[in-house]
Amino acid sequence: MNEKLELLNNALAEKLGEKILRSTVSRGELTVEVSAADYLPVAYALRDEPDLRFEQLVDLTGLDYSTFSGQDYPSRFAVAVHLLSVSNNQRLRLRVHADDDSFPMLDSVCQVWPSANWFEREAFDLFGIVFGGHPDLRRILTDYGFVGYPFRKDFPVTGYVEMRYDQEQGRVVYQSVTIEPRENTPRIVRDENYGNAGRG
Known part of the structure; x- marks a missing residue:
């Protein structure tokens, strides 16, 4: 850890302590990393403490650790927030895990950093993470009738539903996916005799 990061780490430890x-x-x-219960108070402290002053939320994204083989995490779903302090020329990544895997929910930080609005909508749309207190939490990238959350690790690559334009009905219709499973392994791997034709 370089000196600048060590000073930031010490300032965070002093201001946030056991959080x-x-x-x-x-x-x-x-x-x-902070707990879901401390997420909102920590966000305010990160923005308002003179030694920290993280005025800008640069990015917020959902995370799905269901198949993660590295460090052990307390729950499946988390959010990572990337912050910037223009005043102190510092960056910080804040991570918080949702307590309930079946219904992941965290506080919205829109009231702290308004730029979180569409990022939280995206995390809701793609991961199914609900943000309590969000002013307008609805899908932002997928269709209104979309089923499921496409960035979850257990979501099928082909999806569940496809849509097409029906000439007879004169409108778009939804139907179950009709994509046939196909072999994605290159022939040189799956065919033992590939390339040996004509050799004798």
């Missing part, structure tokens, strides 16, 4: 569950450095940035 920080874990602190690591990855890809040249500090990552702190």
